[in-house]
Each structure stands twice: as structure tokens, then as C-alpha cells.
Amino acid sequence: MSKSSRNVMGFDGGIHPSTDGKSLSSGSAVRQAPLLDRYTVVISESVGKPPKPVVKAGDEVKKYQLIAAADGFVSANLHSPTSGKVVGIVDVPGAMGTPVPAIQIESDGKDEPCEPMPALEWRTAPVSDLLKRISDAGIVGMGGAAFPTHVKLSPPPEKEVDTLILNGAECEPYLTADHRLMLEQPGKVLEGAAIAARILGVKNIFLGVEINKLDAIEALNKHAAEFGVTVVGLKVQYPQGSEKQLIMAITGREVPTGGLPMDAHCVVQNVGTAAAVADAVIRGIPLVERITTVTGEVVKNPGNWMLKLGTPVIKAIEFAGGVTEEPGKLIMGGPMMGFAQRSFDVTICKNSSGVLLLPVSESVAYGSTSCIRCGRCVQGCPMNLLPCLLGNVIESERFDLAAQNHVMDCLECGSCAYVCPAHRPLVQHMRRAKAEIRKRKK
Amino acid sequence: MNTIILAIILMAGTGLVLGVVIGIFAKLFRVESDPRVDLVTELLPGANCGGCGTAGCSDFAKAVVSGQLPPSKCPVSSSEQVSAIARALGIEAGESFKQKAVVLCGGDREQTMRLASYNGVADCVSASLVAGGPKGCSYGCLGMGSCARKCPFGAIEMINGLAVIHRELCVGCGTCVAVCPRNVIKLVPADAEVHVYCNSPLKAPAKRQVCKVACIGCRKCQKAAPDKFIIEGFKATVNYANTPLPTQEDVQAAGCPTGALLSAEEHLRIEKHDPEWSAEK
Structure with missing residues (x-):
């Protein structure tokens, strides 16, 4: 029997964060954010070549109008989140810390959409039309990496793909954006899944959800059969939502080292991406807004908001009622893999799944000590690496040894650092080694 | 007595035999090397x-x-x-062009704002991977001493969160230039005495928000000595390709309003909080 015959599926390794913080926002339905005066839409946030701006200062734009056009195949279009006037192209702090160019749009308060793209009948339309629509709508992976979806859905012909996996695991603590999406709009997610499956020409469609979201599983199961989707309950285990772990849990296949999911004959899409695909194909709406969880113990009313691209984080926090005490740390994304920020001027991008404010008491830095070789990190590593060894060789700058020990396979999920009793900054070491090795390869 | 003599003879004999063996092998397996x-x-x-x-x-x-x-x-x-x-x-020496490294940043802990508290790995490359580092300026010296640890000549001193290169010790090997994640260290002609200690290409207001000693691109230095300085975007740099290079007199003539234009000597004295220098001012 294959692994998929088990009731609840998981993978080896991983951790169980003690507080998942999801109850803060999981009960709050997605709310539409009020219109702001100004949106600053980051141009180059997705993986691949940044798109080229096609508007200039002073131009009038409508909602959904193209403002930056894809430059090459691995690049995604960008559309205006609202109607108004282009102020210009400015530099704003990006989620990675470095300043990035962004198109600033002053809203005229009307939020007037332009002529929509014609709706497509997804069951009969040619596959090339569907792909073109996804590319036109500027859809990128909304789970984190922001990889252009039309590229992911057109695997090279030599790679045989037989399975599509929808990622609704949402294993990151605190985040509930995907949970709410699956609960409130299960139909949209399933439509998107069926469209993606039709493009890929696959029959096996799985939708993995961690079993701490039973209500979402129930909602999806009502319609799943219509779309040929199998909803799979997954063990609550971090990082269940990582592509490779998800493939392992659902199909029992292992992605080879240095390989992509398609090497295990799978394509993985986030549920948010699937919903965006459905919007683009069936309703002709490009990707200009997304559900983001604004949460944390110090946020007054944590919840989920439908935020337009380019919404400054400070505004998103205001929508959530502001803070109850001075926050210690601002993180874009979840607490495990998200990026700590140094400025509240960061804006919501296509891959901003969460805005998390941690209290001062939660942002204490412990001094790190020497590795005591307890091996907890080895047990925790979902990629079966030896973080203790890697940490030591990277500390002595032996990047050749780090490469030999497969540091490039590290997901940076943070499981090792989370369990380390010596508080060693292992993920930071891994990231440094990966950066150095990439630099040397060039 | 006999035991002692026997021991001496044995040791000496073993030594002699082994010495001969080593000698033979050294001759047999000699590696030819170019003297x-x-x-x-x-x-x-x-x-x-x-x-x-x-x-x-x-x-x-x-x-x-x-x-x-x-x-x-x-x-x-x-x-x-x-x-x-x-x-x-018996060959040509070739043309020699001496260079020295200089950290083109004057933003020490007092001059440049820190935007966040950073408590990760104390290494510039690691720090720059966390939201671009804690320093307000995204172009200046991060001040965690990655270059100082790598310098084979001990020429870099970390003073007040800023890397300062001692010119008399620097040989211009470029190790630090390769290490620095911010690319703030540049190799310049060895006899260049004066530098614009700023690396930020941003517009003046953005720089001034975070740093007191940033070059604001006012062109005063270029007006005073047009050949000796070039303005790149919103920042002046010394025209290192042009001779003669600017000197202390040019610094005085320019009257840099923010103090980004300095001679290396003066820069070191400021960073060291030289009491003599403070008294002069």
C-alpha cells in the first residue's frame, strides 16, 4: 500500500512549536480594508526579472490597469490596486531590507476598475489561453517565494508531471490567511485547482490541510468531489507546508537533492495562488489584493484583511486597531520563516501572508553558547541534514565543507535553531553559507 | 656498567642505520625543484x-x-x-602601481542612526542578510569587523562601530574589498590622502535623515577644484584618475559643510577622538 493510504500524513523530522498563536486570528473572517490615500506598489518583489514600469508620474490609472509589464518569461505583470494618479517611482524599504523601487499611486477615492479581461470558460478554453491569462494577471506564488505561476504551470516537456498538490497546510504559527480563505471561499480554491490541473493535464489533485483546520477540511470536502480534488488531512507538524515535506507526506516521494518538485513528478501550488488563478480565469480579475493575517499578542484586534498591494504595514496595523503596548519586533510572514523588519514603511506584496508584531518579552535575544552535540537539531531537521556540524563548519568559514554537507538543501525553516538548547543562530549561519556559496559559483 | 654501554651502543647503532636509510631514500626519491x-x-x-x-x-x-x-x-x-x-x-620588474584600501564611510555609532537592534551573528555578511542590517544607511560600513578579522596585515581597526584602515599598515592586497558585503571599501592610489567618506548614492534629504556626516552632493568641493572631484549622482568622489590628487589645502578650500571630505589622517584622528584635534577645532 502506498503511503497515501494512511489517515493522517506527515514526514520525518520537524518540530511542534509550543504556541501556535493561530487562535488569535483564526476566528476572524476576512474583512475588506478601507481605501487608503496612497499605495506604494513594489515592482521587483517576485523571483525572476523585475517587470518594467509602463506608467510614469502624472498618469491617470484605473484599478486593474497594467502598471508594469513582465520582462521576459520568468517575470510577472503588475497591476494598479486602485484608481488614481501615479505619483512616481520611489525607493521603499523592501521586505529583505534593501531599498527597492516601487510605483506610488495616489488614490482618487473612486476605486474605479478598468475594462475587465473577458471571462474564460475554463473547462473548454485552450490550455494556451489559460496560461496566457495567468501570466497576464501577474499571478505569482502567494505562499512565500513569489515565483511566477505561469512558469510553474509550464514544466519542460522532459519532466513528467502526474500530480498537482494544493498547499493549504499553513504550518507557520500565527498565520491564518489560508485557513480563512479555504473556509470562506472553498469553491474558488477548488476551481483554481481544477484549472491548474487542466493546464498540467494531470488527474491526481490533492489538497493538503493540517488537521488543526478541521472546519476548512469540512468546507472543502463539500465540493471537492465535483472538481476531482482529494482533500488530505496532514499531521500538525512544522514545516508541513514546505513543498518537499508536503510531497513526501502526500505521495511518499522524495525530491532529489538540488531538485525541484517536478523531479518528483509533482507541482505544488499554494491555495491562495489557486484562488487568484480562479479569479483571473473565471472573473478576469488580475492579482491586486490578497488576504493577509495581521496578528500578534500586542495587536489590539488581530485578524485577516483583504489588503491591496502597496498597503504600508503601518496602515495594516492601524486597521487592526493599532497596538496595545510597544512592540518588540515586526515580522513579515510567520515567526519561523518570516523576515524581521527595521521599518514600518514596508508594504504589502503579492507574497505577504502575514504581518506579525511580537511583544518585547518575545523578542529577547539569548546569548548563544557552544554546540553541546545533543543532536536535537539533527532530529528536528526535515531535510535530514546535520545542522550542528554545519553550524560549526560555517562558523569557521569552511564553506567548502558546508557545501559538501548539503547546506544548499537547507530550507531555512528554523527547526534546528528553535530546538537548540545552546541558542545557536543556526539559520543565520546557513543563510550566510548559502549566500557565500552562490557568490562563489558566479 | 655493562648495561649502560650496551644501551649506548644499541642507540647509536640504530641511529646510524636509520640515518643511512633516510639518506638513501632522500637521494632515491628526491623531488626536483627549481632553485x-x-x-x-x-x-x-x-x-x-x-x-x-x-x-x-x-x-x-x-x-x-x-x-x-x-x-x-x-x-x-x-x-x-x-x-x-x-x-x-634577470627580468623586467614590470610597472608597479601601489594601491591602498580605504573605507569610504564616516558613519560611526554617533554619526549614523541605528534603525534596529541587531543581536545575531556578529559578522557583516550575516548581519546584511537580516533586513539589510541594523544601520540606518544601507550603503555605509556595518561595523562588525568582518574585514578587520580577515586583514592579513592587521591594518584595519574597528573604532566606534566603524572600520578604519591604517594607511601605514595597508598594502592594498584587496582582501577586505572582497569580504565587505556593502562594497564600501575601495582600492585607491597609495598616495591619495584625501577622500570623500561617504558611499551612499541616495538624495541628500534621505541621507541626512540617518547620517550627520553624509556627502550631500553640494558640489562645493568640485567648484573649488573642478578636476580633482567628480559628482556621481548625489555624491562627490575624489577623481582618483587625475593627478595631482587633492591635498589638505583642497579640503580647506572646499569647506565641506558636512565633514564628509577629509584627509585620511584627519579622519583617523576624529574617529579616535584625538584630544589634540578637538582642542584645535
Whole structure:
């Protein structure tokens, strides 16, 4: 029997964060954010070549109008989140810390959409039309990496793909954006899944959800059969939502080292991406807004908001009622893999799944000590690496040894650092080694 | 008594036999080496800094002997040492162009704002991967001393969260230039005394928000000495390609409003909080 015959599926390794913080926002339905005066839409946030701006200062734009056009195949279009006037192209702090160019749009308060793209009948339309629509709508992976979806859905012909996996695991603590999406709009997610499956020409469609979201599983199961989707309950285990772990849990296949999911004959899409695909194909709406969880113990009313691209984080926090005490740390994304920020001027991008404010008491830095070789990190590593060894060789700058020990396979999920009793900054070491090795390869 | 004599004879005998064996093997398995390589290696400084582009001094010596590189490629050797090597090999010394490194940033802890508290790995590369580092300016020295730890000559001192290069110790091997994630260290002609200590290409208001000593691109220095300075975007730099290079007089004539334009000596004194310098001002 294959692994998929088990009731609840998981993978080896991983951790169980003690507080998942999801109850803060999981009960709050997605709310539409009020219109702001100004949106600053980051141009180059997705993986691949940044798109080229096609508007200039002073131009009038409508909602959904193209403002930056894809430059090459691995690049995604960008559309205006609202109607108004282009102020210009400015530099704003990006989620990675470095300043990035962004198109600033002053809203005229009307939020007037332009002529929509014609709706497509997804069951009969040619596959090339569907792909073109996804590319036109500027859809990128909304789970984190922001990889252009039309590229992911057109695997090279030599790679045989037989399975599509929808990622609704949402294993990151605190985040509930995907949970709410699956609960409130299960139909949209399933439509998107069926469209993606039709493009890929696959029959096996799985939708993995961690079993701490039973209500979402129930909602999806009502319609799943219509779309040929199998909803799979997954063990609550971090990082269940990582592509490779998800493939392992659902199909029992292992992605080879240095390989992509398609090497295990799978394509993985986030549920948010699937919903965006459905919007683009069936309703002709490009990707200009997304559900983001604004949460944390110090946020007054944590919840989920439908935020337009380019919404400054400070505004998103205001929508959530502001803070109850001075926050210690601002993180874009979840607490495990998200990026700590140094400025509240960061804006919501296509891959901003969460805005998390941690209290001062939660942002204490412990001094790190020497590795005591307890091996907890080895047990925790979902990629079966030896973080203790890697940490030591990277500390002595032996990047050749780090490469030999497969540091490039590290997901940076943070499981090792989370369990380390010596508080060693292992993920930071891994990231440094990966950066150095990439630099040397060039 | 007999035991002692026996022991002495035994030890001496063993030593003699082994010595002969070693001697025979040394002759049999002798590795031919070019005596000139050893000679050149001897004449080189032996810092193994890699500034010439080879793996170390003996590698460089091989390259020189085989004629791949001229002796002057060694950034550490003085011109006398280079000509000594050239004389020993009977070849041309090649054109020598001495360079020294300079950290083009004056933003120490007091001058430049820190935007966040950083408590991760104390290393510039690691810090720059966390939201671009804690420093307000995204272009200036991060001040965690990655370059100072790598410098084979101990020429870089970390003063008040800023890397400062001691010119008398720097040989211009470029190790620090390769290490720095912010690219704030530049190799400049060795006799350049004056630098614009700012690396940020941003517009003046953005720079001034975070740093008191940023170059605001006011062009005062360029107006005073048009050939000696170039304005790149919103920042002035010394025109290192032009001779004569600016001197202390040019600094005075320019009257830099933020104090980004300084001589290296003055910069070091400011960072060191030299009481003499404070008294003069």
C-alpha cells in the first residue's frame, strides 16, 4: 500500500512549536480594508526579472490597469490596486531590507476598475489561453517565494508531471490567511485547482490541510468531489507546508537533492495562488489584493484583511486597531520563516501572508553558547541534514565543507535553531553559507 | 656498567642505520625543484595574502619564474624588493602601481542612526542578510569587523562601530574589498590622502535623515577644484584618475559643510577622538 493510504500524513523530522498563536486570528473572517490615500506598489518583489514600469508620474490609472509589464518569461505583470494618479517611482524599504523601487499611486477615492479581461470558460478554453491569462494577471506564488505561476504551470516537456498538490497546510504559527480563505471561499480554491490541473493535464489533485483546520477540511470536502480534488488531512507538524515535506507526506516521494518538485513528478501550488488563478480565469480579475493575517499578542484586534498591494504595514496595523503596548519586533510572514523588519514603511506584496508584531518579552535575544552535540537539531531537521556540524563548519568559514554537507538543501525553516538548547543562530549561519556559496559559483 | 654501554651502543647503532636509510631514500626519491622558485619565495614578504591573485607567495613565485606574472604584481613588496626579485631573475620588474584600501564611510555609532537592534551573528555578511542590517544607511560600513578579522596585515581597526584602515599598515592586497558585503571599501592610489567618506548614492534629504556626516552632493568641493572631484549622482568622489590628487589645502578650500571630505589622517584622528584635534577645532 502506498503511503497515501494512511489517515493522517506527515514526514520525518520537524518540530511542534509550543504556541501556535493561530487562535488569535483564526476566528476572524476576512474583512475588506478601507481605501487608503496612497499605495506604494513594489515592482521587483517576485523571483525572476523585475517587470518594467509602463506608467510614469502624472498618469491617470484605473484599478486593474497594467502598471508594469513582465520582462521576459520568468517575470510577472503588475497591476494598479486602485484608481488614481501615479505619483512616481520611489525607493521603499523592501521586505529583505534593501531599498527597492516601487510605483506610488495616489488614490482618487473612486476605486474605479478598468475594462475587465473577458471571462474564460475554463473547462473548454485552450490550455494556451489559460496560461496566457495567468501570466497576464501577474499571478505569482502567494505562499512565500513569489515565483511566477505561469512558469510553474509550464514544466519542460522532459519532466513528467502526474500530480498537482494544493498547499493549504499553513504550518507557520500565527498565520491564518489560508485557513480563512479555504473556509470562506472553498469553491474558488477548488476551481483554481481544477484549472491548474487542466493546464498540467494531470488527474491526481490533492489538497493538503493540517488537521488543526478541521472546519476548512469540512468546507472543502463539500465540493471537492465535483472538481476531482482529494482533500488530505496532514499531521500538525512544522514545516508541513514546505513543498518537499508536503510531497513526501502526500505521495511518499522524495525530491532529489538540488531538485525541484517536478523531479518528483509533482507541482505544488499554494491555495491562495489557486484562488487568484480562479479569479483571473473565471472573473478576469488580475492579482491586486490578497488576504493577509495581521496578528500578534500586542495587536489590539488581530485578524485577516483583504489588503491591496502597496498597503504600508503601518496602515495594516492601524486597521487592526493599532497596538496595545510597544512592540518588540515586526515580522513579515510567520515567526519561523518570516523576515524581521527595521521599518514600518514596508508594504504589502503579492507574497505577504502575514504581518506579525511580537511583544518585547518575545523578542529577547539569548546569548548563544557552544554546540553541546545533543543532536536535537539533527532530529528536528526535515531535510535530514546535520545542522550542528554545519553550524560549526560555517562558523569557521569552511564553506567548502558546508557545501559538501548539503547546506544548499537547507530550507531555512528554523527547526534546528528553535530546538537548540545552546541558542545557536543556526539559520543565520546557513543563510550566510548559502549566500557565500552562490557568490562563489558566479 | 655493562648495561649502560650496551644501551649506548644499541642507540647509536640504530641511529646510524636509520640515518643511512633516510639518506638513501632522500637521494632515491628526491623531488626536483627549481632553485629560482625558492629564491623568489625567499625574497617575497611571505604574507600569503592572495592580493596578487594566486594562492600564496610560493604560488606567486612559480608564476613569476615561469614568466606568467611580473614581480611588480605583488602588492605587498616595496619597489626595492620588487627590483631585487627582477635582478635575481634577470627580468623586467614590470610597472608597479601601489594601491591602498580605504573605507569610504564616516558613519560611526554617533554619526549614523541605528534603525534596529541587531543581536545575531556578529559578522557583516550575516548581519546584511537580516533586513539589510541594523544601520540606518544601507550603503555605509556595518561595523562588525568582518574585514578587520580577515586583514592579513592587521591594518584595519574597528573604532566606534566603524572600520578604519591604517594607511601605514595597508598594502592594498584587496582582501577586505572582497569580504565587505556593502562594497564600501575601495582600492585607491597609495598616495591619495584625501577622500570623500561617504558611499551612499541616495538624495541628500534621505541621507541626512540617518547620517550627520553624509556627502550631500553640494558640489562645493568640485567648484573649488573642478578636476580633482567628480559628482556621481548625489555624491562627490575624489577623481582618483587625475593627478595631482587633492591635498589638505583642497579640503580647506572646499569647506565641506558636512565633514564628509577629509584627509585620511584627519579622519583617523576624529574617529579616535584625538584630544589634540578637538582642542584645535
